Structure formats: C-alpha cells, structure tokens
C-alpha cells in the first residue's frame with residue numbers, strides 16, 4: 001500500500017507533464033481535497049431523569065459498543081448509530097476527552113474548530129458545554145467534576161501553550177482572545193459589551209465569517225477566561241419555561257481565538273490563527289410542550305425558525321456531499337450565517353446532541369436523533385490557517401542543503417567504489433540493487449525483481465557485509481524520496497492554495513460578472529430610461545414646462561395685451577366718457593346757462609314786449625325794470641333802461657342794439673339747442689357704445705377669467721410636471737448614487753480581484769520556482785538512478801561471468817555425478833555380490849547347521865568361524881573395490 005502511494009507521489013512530482021498537465025493536477029487536487037474532507041462528528045448525550053420524569057418509562061437503550069442507540073417508539077425499535085454515545089452516568093471528563101480534546105488539539109495545530117450542543121430544552125446542553133455556574137471556577141471537590149467543556153477547554157489550551165513554551169522557549173509566542181455573543185430574536189448582542197446590540201455579520205476571504213465590532217478580550221490565564229465566561233453568562237437571556245427553570249432563550253457562541261507566532265531559523269516567521277467556537281444553542285422545543293406564551297412564545301418561534309433554517313442548511317449540505325447541486329442558504333438566519341465555516345467549511349466540527357431518556361419526551365428525542373443523524377453526513381474541509389513568511393527561501397535553502405548532502409554522499413560512494421576490489425564492487429552493486437528495490441520507485445526493475453530477490457537471498461552475505469554503505473545510501477535515497485514527497489506535498493498544498501484562490505477568484509469573477517451584469521443592466525435601464533423615460537419625461541416636462549411657460553407667457557402676454565388693450569380701451573372709453581361727460585356737463589352747464597340766458601332773454605323779450613306795450617301804454621319802464629333777474633344782459637338792460645330813463649334818445653338806440661343782441665343770442669340759443677340735441681344724440685350713442693363696450697368688457701372679462709382658469713390649470717399642471725421632474729431627478733440622482741455605490745463595489749471587487757490575481761501570480765511564480773526545484777531534484781534522482789542502472793549493468797556482467805563459471809563448475813559436477821553413478825552402479829553390482837555372499841552365507845549356515853548336526857553325530861570341529869572369515873573376506877573385497885572406484 002505504502003509503496004503504491006509513494007509511486008504515485010513520485011510520478012506526480014517528477015513528471016507532471018505525464019499527468020495530463022494542469023487540468024489533471026486540478027482534478028487530482030479535487031480528489032485529494034475531497035479525500036481530505038472529513039465528516040462532522042456527532043455524539044449523543046443522555047441526561048439522567050429529572051424530577052418531572054421520575055415516574056415515566058425509559059425509551060432509550062445504548063447498544064453494543066457504545067455507538068448505537070435504540071429508541072423504543074411504542075413498541076417499534078428505531079436504531080441510530082453515532083460516533084459516540086454518552087449514557088446517563090457519562091462523566092463530564094469523558095465528554096471533554098472524547099469531544100473537545102481532539103478539536104482543541106486541531107485548533108492548536110492551526111485548524112478552526114466548533115463544538116455545538118443541540119437538543120430539546122432542558123436536555124443538558126448548557127450542562128454539557130458549560131456545567132453548573134458554580135462549578136466553572138471550582139478548584140476542588142465534587143462540584144469541580146461537574147465543570148463542562150468550556151472551563152476544561154480553557155485549562156487545556158493554557159496547559160498546552162505552557163508545555164510548548166517550555167519546549168521551544170521564546171521562539172513561540174501565543175495571543176489568546178475570547179469573545180462571547182448571543183443571537184436572540186435574530187439579533188446579535190455582544191455579551192461582553194451588552195450595549196453593542198444588533199451587530200452585523202461579515203464575511204472575508206482571509207478571516208472567514210466574523211461579527212463586526214465584537215469585543216475580543218485578551219486572556220492570559222484560564223481565570224481570565226472564567227471571568228469572561230461568567231460576565232457573558234450574566235448578560236445572557238435566560239428565562240423559565242415549564243421544561244427548564246433556567247432555559248437559555250438565545251444561541252450563545254463563545255469564541256476562543258488562538259494566535260500563534262513562531263520564529264524559525266533564517267528569520268522565518270510562521271503565523272497561525274485558529275478560532276474555536278463553543279456554541280450552546282437555544283432549546284429546540286414545541287411550544288405546546290414547553291407551555292410558552294407571550295414574549296417567550298415569540299422567542300420560541302424565533303428559536304424554532306433559526307433551528308429550522310439550521311435543519312435546512314444541514315439537509316442541503318448532506319445533499320451537496322452526495323454530489324447534488326444545492327445552494328446553501330446560510331444567510332437565511334443569523335445562526336447559520338455565523339456557523340457557516342463550521343458547517344461544510346473550514347473547521348473541524350463536533351455536535352453534541354443532548355436527549356432525555358424519558359418516554360415523556362419521546363417525540364423530541366426522536367426528532368433530535370434524526371437531526372443529529374443528518375448532521376453526520378456534513379463534510380467539512382478544514383485546513384491549517386497558517387502564513388509563513390519566507391518559506392520559499394527556507395525551501396530553497398533546504399533543497400540546497402540536501403543537494404550538497406547528496407553530492408557529498410555520492411562522492412564518498414564513488415571513492416569507496418573505485419577503491420574496493422571487484423568482488424566488493426559486485427557486493428555494492430547488489431546493495432544498490434537492494435536499495436533500489438527498497439526505493440520502490442523504479443518500475444524498470446520490476447522484471448528483474450524475482451531474480452534479484454532470489455539472488456539477494458542467496459547472496460545476503462554480500463549485502464550484510466557492507467551495511468554501513470547501504471545505510472548511507474539508503475538514507476540518501478530515503479532523504480531524496482522524503483524531500484521529493486515533501487516537495488510534492490508542498491506543491492500539492494500550493495496547488496490547493498492556488499486552486500482555492502483560483503476558485504475564489506472565479507467566484508469573485510462570477511460575482512463581479514454578476515455585479516457587472518447587474519451594473520450593465522442597471523446602466524442599460526438607466527440609459528434606456530434616460531433615452532426613453534427620463535429623457536422623454538424630462539423633455540416632456542421641459543417641453544411642457546416650456547410650452548406651459550411659453551403658453552402661459554403667451555397667454556399672460558395675450559392676457560396682458562388684452563387687458564392692456566382692454567384697459568386702454570376702458571381708459572380711453574372712460575376718458576372719452578369722462579371727457580364726454582365733462583363735455584356734456586360743460587355743455588349741459590353751457591346749455592343750462594344758455595337756457596337760463598334764453599329763458600331770461602325770453603323773459604326779457606317778453607318783458608320788452610310788455611314794456612313796449614307799457615311804453616305804448618306809458619307804463620313801461622318801471623314795470624320792465626321791476627323784472628327781476630341776475631343775467632348780466634338783464635342787468636345791462638336794467639342799467640340801460642335806468643340810463644334811458646335819464647336819456648330817452650339813447651334809450652331807443654340801445655334797445656335796437658339790444659334787440660339785435662337778442663336775435664344773435666336767440667340764434668346762438670338755437671344753435672346751442674341743436675348742439676345740445678346733437679350732443680344728446682352723441683351721448684345716447686356713447687351710452688349705447690358704453691353698453692356695447694361694457695358688454696364687450698364683460699365678455700373680455702369672462703374670457704380673461706377663462707384664460708385665468710386655464711392659466712391656473714396650466715400652472716397646476718406645470719407644478720405637477722415640475723414635481724414629476726423633481727421626482728424623476730431625485731430618482732435619477734438616487735440611481736446615480738446607487739450606480740456610484742455599484743461602481744465603488746465594483747472598484748473594490750476589482751481591487752480584490754487584482755489583489756487575488758497578484759497573489760495568484762506570485763503563487764504561480766512560486767509554483768514555477770518549486771517546479772524548477774522539483775525538476776532539479778528529479779534530475780538529481782534521475783542521475784542517481786542512472787548511476788544505479790550502470791552499477792546494475794556492471795552487476796549483471798559480473799553475474800554473467802559468475803554464471804559461466806558456475807556453468808563450468810556444474811558441468812564438472814555433472815561429470816563427477818555421472819562417474820559417481822557409474823560407481824554406484826558398480827556398488828550395486830557389489831551389493832548384489834554381497835547379497836549373493838549373504839545368501840551363500842545363509843546357505844552355508846544352513847549347511848553348517850546340517851554339518852553341526854552331523855558333527856554332533858560324528859564329533860567334527862565347528863565350521864562357523866571359517867565361514868565368517870570367508871564372508872569377511874568377500875565383504876572386504878567388495879568395499880575395497882568401491883573405495884578404489886571413488
């Protein structure tokens with residue numbers, strides 16, 4: 001297994017072009033990334049029965065191995081499997097060791113981690129995560145055993161840091177910070193600064209998901225953490241429900257931020273920042289069961305809503321991990337957005353689902369177990385959040401050091417090869433073959449492997465005789481392989497980073513494109529609106545305005561002109577009327593005067609007539625003079641009459657003159673009468689004209705009224721249009737502002753993309769440099785292999801010589817064996833003789849027996865010794881012949 005892995009790594013590293021170029025590398029990296037992703041760990045914790053459940057039946061049973069749990073649902077057994085199950089008597093310490101410790105270890109190694117407790121209200125989430133409040137700082141006694149995960153985490157973190165500081169001294173520096181927040185009714189509150197309310201969640205490529213303006217307190221001892229925890233707990237929203245006297249009504253997220261800085265040789269600095277989220281979710285419960293109402297009901301529905309979103313997100317993640325294309329709506333609730341990295345992202349996550357053992361809560365328990373079972377299939381892709389400055393320099397230095405080391409060893413090796421005798425060279429060749437076999441990277445040797453194995457076992461003495469060289473070379477090759485692997489790892493890491501940044505880039509590009517499309521659409525819309533709507537409307541409104549303005553102007557002008565004309569006419573008419581009236585008055589006055597004068601004259605004339613008659617009757621003058629009147633003519637007449645009384649001659653002449661004057665005046669009166677009639681006619685006409693003019697004026701006034709109404713209407717319309725135009729202008733400027741925002745966003749995006757692109761470029765340069773290093777290494781390894789191949793060829797030649805000698809030896813051996821066989825055959829002949837001798841002996845024995853029997857009879861000496869001697873002689877003869885032949 002290991003060998004095949006190494007082979008793959010080597011081939012990937014040394015010959016990237018053979019793997020189909022970058023595309024395949026990315027495909028492989030995808031596979032690697034997929035294979036490195038790991039599922040969320042899910043454990044179940046069963047709490048003991050509480051007072052309310054004392055007389056109820058248990059509905060849970062922990063199965064074999066502590067990983068199965070069986071729920072007795074009214075006679076139907078439902079089995080669930082999880083990573084671990086903590087039974088009723090499960091200890092806090094065990095929970096910490098199983099759940100928290102591996103995650104903190106990862107956090108200390110630079111990964112993000114999340115532990116969250118999910119379960120029905122009152123099922124033991126807070127007990128598991130935090131423990132009873134009085135236990136948090138307990139230094140001894142039973143209560144200390146009740147400390148939950150959080151206080152133990154603090155102690156473990158600071159213990160580990162202390163150990164590392166003792167080991168590495170001042171080269172390692174840690175900064176630990178704590179933050180604590182709650183999500184209550186979809187609002188995030190900073191529990192360390194509760195005035196910080198309604199905080200926003202932000203997402204960043206480098207920082208991941210974080211809460212803006214959240215207080216992060218630097219902590220230097222576990223005690224600082226206890227203080228922070230207690231402070232947060234005091235500010236957390238808790239209230240009593242029928243299920244739990246101190247029910248957490250909010251989701252609490254305690255975050256430990258571990259920043260580690262290590263100064264390495266060559267002034268290299270590695271920085272790691274990892275975040276550990278310890279989440280105590282609010283209880284999942286049915287309102288009916290929890291008997292909540294009012295504010296608690298609102299809380300409960302918010303809790304349920306966010307937990308439902310959590311459920312949907314988990315379902316979508318499970319679908320996604322099954323290869324389905326799903327959009328994960330993290331932003332549907334604050335909780336899921338906050339836990340984005342922990343669910344399917346860059347974090348190692350463990351979920352503790354807490355349940356009650358009582359059948360009273362059967363429904364909730366089953367629903368919790370189902371939820372937990374789904375969560376098991378979420379795959380996270382955690383990576384070390386590390387940043388090393390100058391790592392390329394370090395790598396190059398290390399590569400150089402290794403190259404020097406390889407060169408030195410090769411030189412040493414060559415020296416020893418040239419100094420050693422031929423048979424030693426052969427041995428070394430064998431060692432090299434062995435080493436090459438061990439390196440398991442050269443497929444060209446596969447054909448000869450069985451042979452080498454056979455030979456190696458036969459010639460193991462050669463190999464063991466030069467162990468030191470072998471070790472050196474093996475070290476060298478192992479080092480080279482190790483370096484190759486490291487470079488491959490580094491390359492893969494960089495490729496992964498590259499791919500990630502490219503993906504990020506792609507995403508950003510896609511976002512940017514989306515934004516651009518949106519922007520374009522908006523711009524198009526705006527321009528269309530500008531073209532069609534806005535321009536039209538603006539034009540329209542402008543035209544309207546202008547029209548209205550011009551029409552109103554023209555109307556006003558017309559109106560003014562008409563009014564002016566009218567006024568002028570009226571003035572003229574009034575003047576005329578006035579003049580006419582004045583004239584008339586004047587004429588009237590004149591007429592009246594003339595009439596009076598005429599009357600006077602008539603009276604005077606009458607008087608004169610009477611006077612004449614009186615004169616005729618000799619009563620003339622006094623009565624004439626008695627006529628009263630104020631006319632100057634009369635006065636003059638009176639005076640004249642009075643004077644005539646003094647002179648009668650003058651009286652006559654004057655009277656003639658006076659009568660002449662009367663005639664003139666009469667004519668004048670007649671003329672005046674005519675003039676008056678004329679004037680009266682003119683006045684009547686003017687009256688008619690006046691009436692006409694008045695009628696005209698009334699009509700004009702009406703049309704003026706109409707025009708005024710029209711003007712008012714147009715003014716109102718103009719006002720409305722002006723308002724519309726204003727509105728459109730505001731909309732336009734709003735859109736312009738939006739556009740500016742979009743532009744800003746786009747510019748920011750552009751900047752980010754450029755930043756990423758520059759990063760990608762630097763990574764690409766880094767990759768190229770690495771590739772060069774890898775190529776150099778490959779060249780080195782190739783030359784090493786070439787040397788090994790040459791040595792191998794030499795070995796083959798040596799072996800061939802050895803084999804020819806072997807063949808000669810075996811020919812000789814064969815000959816000897818043939819001779820041996822011949823002798824064996826001779827031996828067999830002798831054996832036959834021997835057998836015959838034995839048979840003769842037997843015969844002789846029998847004969848002897850017979851003879852002995854006879855001897856007993858005839859008293860003859862025993863023949864057996866003689867027979868034995870004869871036999872011995874025969875046997876000696878046979879073996880003597882065998883020795884001679886061999």
Ligand SMILES: Nc1ncnc2c1ncn2[C@@H]1O[C@H](COP(=O)(O)OP(=O)(O)OP(=O)(O)O)[C@@H](O)[C@H]1O
Nearest residue numbers: 047048121122123124125126127244247248282283
């Ligand atoms: N494993 C356990 N061993 C002993 N007591 C427990 C255990 N789990 C829970 N309890 C007790 O049960 C009660 C309720 O537990 P806890 O407050 O932790 O529930 P919760 O799930 O956090 O509830 P809520 O969601 O309402 O906040 C507490 O008094 C707690 O001490």
